[in-house]
Amino acid sequence: MDFVGERAKDVLLFEARTGSQFIQRLGRIARHAKPSGIPDWAVALVPEYVYHFLAERLREGQHYDRWDLYRWIEEAYQVPEDFGRYLQRHAPAEFCAARARVIEKLFLSESAPQIREALGRLGETLTGAPEGRGWALYHQYREEGILTPLLTFRGSGLEVAIVDERGTDPGFPLKRYDLMVLLRRGAFSELSPDEYEEILNSLEERWPEEVALERRYARLIGTDPGDLLGVYGYFRLTGWLDRPRRVWFEVPEEAVRGRVGQVFVLQELEVYTDPEVPLRRLNRHLRRKRLVAWVMDTHPAALRLGRSLPPLFEVYELRLRRLGGQLSQSPWSIAFNQNAFFLESLGGWRVRRKEEPAIVL
Template sequence: MSENYTINLKAVYSQTVSTLGVKLPDDWSLSWHQRETLEALRDPNIDVVFNTAMTGDGKSLAAFLLAMVDGVSTMATYPTNELARDQQKQVQNYKDKFQPEKDPQIYRLNAAILEDFIETNKLPSKQSGLTNLSNQAEILLTNPDIFYYIHDFRYLRRFKKDGKTKGENANKLFSKIDDNYKLFIFDEFHVFSSAQVASIFNAILLIKHTVPGKKFLFLSATPDDLLLDFCDKSGLNYKPIEPAKKEKYCFSVNGTQWRQISQPITLFFPKTLEPNLSSSYDWLIENSESVILKFFQDYPGSKGAIILNSIAAVKKLVKHFKGIFKPLDLEVRENTGLTGETEKAESVEKADLLIGTSTIDVGVDFRINFLVFEGADAGNFIQRLGRIGRHKDFHPHPYHAYALIPKFIVQRLFEINSSPFQDNETYDRVTFTEAIRSSYPFVNEFKQYPKRWGAIQSACVHQELRRLTHQYPEAEKNFKEAIEAALDVNIWHKYNQINQCLEEKKKKVIDEARSFRGSSQLDCAIYDDTNPEEPENERFKTYNLPGILSNFKFEWVDRKEFIQQAEKSRVTTTRFQEALCCLKLTGYREVREDWRFYYPEDINDIAKSGKVQVLKNLEIRQPQGSGINKISDAVSGRGLVCFISDCDRAYLRAKLGLPIHFQAYSLADKYSSDDKKSPPYTIAFGKSALMLETLLWFRKPKNDEGWIC
């Protein structure tokens, strides 16, 4: 009996069309969706375009055609630095091929690059750096965080006097940036939650009502229903480009007007993986030679990737696979959130086997014919499988992928009466994708978050527009009407919510609501000694405390000493200013450390209140290691935005469908710390705290003051 179920996925072909007079490089043609996207972006009556073409079908070209053929200035945002780096090379390739008349300058920007640019050019502020860079770059590739913070009035010189905000006008930066760019692109936006959808929507409406005439393009294999709904209700004109619904894909050779975008793939599903943290790692160790190494031996010249959820698992596997691949003169590289910039930049190109985490599963254009991946949820599964089969370089070698998913999902796919797959059968990608989506457990989308907390951002934007009525006479009114219609809120009620938080000395809660991905209040400054091949200046990083406690061995480092070492290595240290503490990572744990948060008093009343808190005196309990007491003191002394539930973490994850990386952890108090069972409470931090509160707040009567922040 086979240890795997196996299915075959058909090749995918995308329909090509005439080019409508667009001058293309020799031997190039446009897919249907690329032409439709270009037409929609040229249409003065359309504000927002959604392109849902399949992975590998050239959404990037669709996005940058306007820049290449019409010279339209473009700001493109990407959720990961790795994807932005990959796209910079892609856009430069388009420029080389199209040879646009205006010779657009292409820059890539993230927080670290901005800091270095400011220091190198002796600029006084981030505002100056952003203005300088946008003035120089007709095509700017950045992240949605920077885009959002520009439109949340960060980077301005502000101060409080007599209870009023003084200093630079809110439009000093965003109007300059928005004047410079005509098109704003949001790539792989489906990876973000409703909190980020609300943030970007607020920014789009600000631009719409202050600097009109801009275009917004969202690229995603799955359109965000929440954002579509907001566009509908707010009066934004939008157009979806949906080639699958328009039958612009086929799955066999069907004439000359079809371009192959995906190779046939053989997909294996191991049958016996348990739903625990170690099952994928154990499978990879057990099959490292009999399956993985054997594939490379049988098919010389192959390239492969392993994409996992755990950095610690990657670290251990890199060492293991280097040992067994070295005799074949094959190179094993890593790419994770802890990998230095030099290694990240080289790893995708140079690795025969690349082992990484989510830094490489979002949109990066791999040339591989072998893939092993974990699928945390349906979207994650489809995203990661999309890394293989994008290029025909490996023929006549096969394309093999192994999906490391829990056996209860495998059983749904193959073993129940209504299961969508049969072993050794062949399926097309559309049928396959629908089956995967229907077989995975529910994952919460936090659809009430924009109404509860996203509208806090809206109120702050509205307040700034009230101060800018001379520059934008109708903006305040139009923005208010659009937001209230889209989010189903009363903007004045949001002002009251803000004021109540301020009265209760919970400004940090408002700051958290206005952050994009969260305030990183548990991030530590680290010196990473786990990869001796990294350049010295790239070993200074930041990483979240729970991940460190679970997976790494570490030592405490004095903050002053850490900063001095970083400066000696010519590292810009501003990003370490808000770090919880400074640590040196010395190795990784073979087994995840069992630890928990601890509150030294009775936590029950706080848990029952159902409020987001700014809580001090939390401690860390159980892990034994150098510096643990000092880490606990650092946590205890910091007021942390959190939400506490009187349900244990496993129950909440199952009942509420919390995402795999949701920041919720076990919590014990003075009455439960000695209990041998799991701690009875759950604590969520930062943005996750607001999201968890949202799930429960909307179930409570609105006259229950305990549930109103």
């Protein structure tokens, strides 16, 4: 929270998700000389474990050296997860896919044996895994239909095409937008593919290049797991909400049975909001789409905190539909495509069973 036009700040209220954010934002209170001897107050909104760590060391009325304070703040926060185990867990398959698709095709046949040998050593150096394991993972993932998301930087890839009718942007009104942001914050209505095509036609004379790009990239996404380019639906955006909706996915319980903590191909997914909005076309396509996914019987907030995930890492709330339509009492977590591999690579997941807990390694 900043105070526009005020050079001196007697009270500072800020959120700090990392140690560097805490230090940088706390420093604002000392940027300018104060006209009086009134003490400064800083209120930091931090994770619970950070509060307990600092509360044990800081006492009201005590003076502390700046560098001691900074050291405690950095120590209090867990370093955000860097997914280092991904290199050993999944990168060998990614490297072998690059070899099979691109790299080895660039060289003449007479030099192929030497090139393959050198690439094998390079892969072992980069990933720490034997070459044979990389090829085994490559063939396994290809057979399971989960390989393609490893070879892209598109993340979750949950995009929709919108017609921006807010009246705030005089430019080209067609955009591609993150589905979850739209569902949480947007005032919108669904469009059919034919309605969207009519809008494209009406704009083509004025914006021919932009319309050509949208015709290429705003196609309805295919239903295979390897289809990552395209949109999940078409929407007319008329504004932004003051208060966000709650958004969650639903899937039949049998669709994830025996696959908790694994990367697998998921089908019959649907999405819902509270307050409810009509999403008939979107859910019809989602049910048909086969998505590479990872699920865990843990709330997304607990997952982010417990594994210190990066602030913008995409993991969503999931509810299981049991026979009869009843939803699971506790929210689960779900991640898609490349993010699914990142979470699986962490290992050590505790899965709740009816009889006893187990560890997914």
